[in-house]
Amino acid sequence: MAGIPVVERTADLGTWAQEQRCAGRLVGLVPTMGALHDGHLSLVSRAAAECDVVVLTVFVNPLQFGPGEDLAAYPRALEADVEAAARSGASIAFAPPVEEMFPGEVATNVHVAGLSEVLDGRFRPTHFDGVATVVAKLFAIVGAARAYFGEKDFQQLAIVRRMAGDLSFPVEVVGCPVVRARDGLALSSRNAYLTPEERAAAPVLLRALRSGASAVAAGERSPAAVTDLVGSIVEAEPLAALDAADVVDAATLRTPAVLAGELRILVAARFGRARLIDNVGISTPP
Amino acid sequence: MAGIPVVERTADLGTWAQEQRCAGRLVGLVPTMGALHDGHLSLVSRAAAECDVVVLTVFVNPLQFGPGEDLAAYPRALEADVEAAARSGASIAFAPPVEEMFPGEVATNVHVAGLSEVLDGRFRPTHFDGVATVVAKLFAIVGAARAYFGEKDFQQLAIVRRMAGDLSFPVEVVGCPVVRARDGLALSSRNAYLTPEERAAAPVLLRALRSGASAVAAGERSPAAVTDLVGSIVEAEPLAALDAADVVDAATLRTPAVLAGELRILVAARFGRARLIDNVGISTPP
Numbered sequence: 026m027a028g029i030p031v032v033e034r035t036a037d038l039g040t041w042a043q044e045q046r047c048a049g050r051l052v053g054l055v056p057t058m059g060a061l062h063d064g065h066l067s068l069v070s071r072a073a074a075e076c077d078v079v080v081l082t083v084f085v086n087p088l089q090f091g092p093g094e095d096l097a098a099y100p101r102a103l104e105a106d107v108e109a110a111a112r113s114g115a116s117i118a119f120a121p122p123v124e125e126m127f128p129g130e131v132a133t134n135v136h137v138a139g140l141s142e143v144l145d146g147r148f149r150p151t152h153f154d155g156v157a158t159v160v161a162k163l164f165a166i167v168g169a170a171r172a173y174f175g176e177k178d179f180q181q182l183a184i185v186r187r188m189a190g191d192l193s194f195p196v197e198v199v200g201c202p203v204v205r206a207r208d209g210l211a212l213s214s215r216n217a218y219l220t221p222e223e224r225a226a227a228p229v230l231l232r233a234l235r236s237g238a239s240a241v242a243a244g245e246r247s248p249a250a251v252t253d254l255v256g257s258i259v260e261a262e263p264l265a266a267l268d269a270a271d272v273v274d275a276a277t278l279r280t281p282a283v284l285a286g287e288l289r290i291l292v293a294a295r296f297g298r299a300r301l302i303d304n305v306g307i308s309t310p311p
Numbered sequence: 312m313a314g315i316p317v318v319e320r321t322a323d324l325g326t327w328a329q330e331q332r333c334a335g336r337l338v339g340l341v342p343t344m345g346a347l348h349d350g351h352l353s354l355v356s357r358a359a360a361e362c363d364v365v366v367l368t369v370f371v372n373p374l375q376f377g378p379g380e381d382l383a384a385y386p387r388a389l390e391a392d393v394e395a396a397a398r399s400g401a402s403i404a405f406a407p408p409v410e411e412m413f414p415g416e417v418a419t420n421v422h423v424a425g426l427s428e429v430l431d432g433r434f435r436p437t438h439f440d441g442v443a444t445v446v447a448k449l450f451a452i453v454g455a456a457r458a459y460f461g462e463k464d465f466q467q468l469a470i471v472r473r474m475a476g477d478l479s480f481p482v483e484v485v486g487c488p489v490v491r492a493r494d495g496l497a498l499s500s501r502n503a504y505l506t507p508e509e510r511a512a513a514p515v516l517l518r519a520l521r522s523g524a525s526a527v528a529a530g531e532r533s534p535a536a537v538t539d540l541v542g543s544i545v546e547a548e549p550l551a552a553l554d555a556a557d558v559v560d561a562a563t564l565r566t567p568a569v570l571a572g573e574l575r576i577l578v579a580a581r582f583g584r585a586r587l588i589d590n591v592g593i594s595t596p597p
Binding site for chain 2: 035036039043046047126131132133134135136137138139140157158161162163164165166168187188191192193194195
């Protein structure tokens with residue numbers, strides 16, 4: 026297995042990407058915070074299938090962690106990440122030190138109104154600004170034609186897509202399906218925080234989401250009825266502490282008065298020190 | 312005089328700029344709101360001298376006008392602008408309709424903290440976010456190596472420079488000296504609003520700024536003494552209504568307790584329906 030280059034400097038990545046574009050190659054971008062699992066690798070594989078070259082970025086972005094969140098504890102495994110990404114088709118890895126991305130105080134903030142305040146934005150008021158700001162930087166540096174994000178972070182995907190369009194970045198933001206363990210738990214770097222007991226309990230999230238989706242499929246049109254059902258299933262699990270259950274319009278992320286069209290059911294819950302999120306899509310018949 | 316192409320579509324400009332970059336040409340960018348005067352044309356000439364190709368953009372950006380400001384009245388003269396810019400060395404003009412830049416509601420906002428709240432930010436609370444957001448879009452579309460802004464809008468220049476660095480746009484932001492009429496009035500598209508009497512009175516701004524600079528040169532180190540002097544000279548002119556006189560550190564735009572280093576003296580005043588701004592630099596001996 027041949028290695029791929031790992032660059033730490035913004036200017037070096039920019040030069041490389043410019044050479045690729047000017048050689049007529051379609052540049053794909055997979056932004057991550059590292060600690061790669063098969064969900065991330067599915068993004069790399071998809072990018073490799075659709076683009077000529079693929080940039081994997083590994084950066085634990087301090088802007089998107091709130092006070093008291095797990096910035097210091099967040100798992101880091103750069104060498105293994107680069108190897109796994111190379112096997113999945115990445116062409117180059119960008120792993121900048123914090124001081125390369127933020128050499129001084131960060132004065133500039135990118136905010137996506139509306140989409141950032143709802144759902145997880147109620148619990149993490151600065152999180153999505155941190156995401157939007159750092160992803161704008163990556164778009165500015167790389168000039169990618171396509172960028173790949175997982176639907177596991179459904180709200181993040183919507184915000185990044187909106188930011189890219191609003192700021193005229195010439196990039197197509199591609200959302201990719203959630204990758205799950207056999208028992209249904211969505212893969213997440215934060216699953217590493219789970220004790221064996223918590224890990225065994227965590228698939229309750231998907232069970233709850235599926236129950237909600239089944240209710241909609243069976244004709245339930247009341248958002249409160251669906252979220253009460255989802256929430257009650259999670260709350261019945263002693264190791265889970267429910268943060269929120271929501272059902273929203275998949276485009277606006279707003280809860281409609283009556284469920285109709287393309288919907289997303291989302292859940293957030295804590296299992297010990299791990300805060301996990303998951304979601305499923307469901308649409309009503311036209 | 313051969314004409315230059317005028318494009319209206321973001322994608323067309325992006326394709327053109329990419330071709331230029333890939334042909335090894337240095338792309339310069341001169342963002343304007345049109346109604347070009349010799350100040351704008353000095354930016355185009357400078358860009359043409361330093362770059363291989365020059366993009367002039369003409370877009371009256373609604374985001375940077377507050378309620379009750381002069382968005383509708385702002386002078387527009389696209390044909391003359393393009394001709395003049397071509398004579399000064401522009402290679403292409405980008406004159407997008409509003410709906411090309413903002414096809415829907417604008418959810419994304421770029422804010423530069425600190426620099427945006429001071430000085431004119433006290434009077435125009437959303438103005439600099441509108442500037443930063445639209446300039447970020449232009450940087451994303453064009454991928455210019457250099458972008459030229461006038462020092463007449465000194466705070467705007469500082470904010471754009473900071474935004475470009477913070478968001479990792481690979482562009483050098485170049486500030487260019489104020490261009491003035493013979494009697495000292497800084498050229499501005501808004502000078503067109505002045506009656507002959509107001510036009511005759513308006514050079515009081517530069518006289519006031521120069522008196523402030525002379526006081527600093529003569530040893531004055533009290534910010535209040537300098538701004539009182541500048542303000543009193545403007546207020547002695549019956550056709551002028553002073554908004555603000557300030558003296559700030561040229562890098563931070565903050566007023567120091569004791570004047571030292573690289574300073575900027577700024578003034579804002581209304582003459583009838585025209586709100587005019589101007590500034591001069593002065594440094595204390597090391």
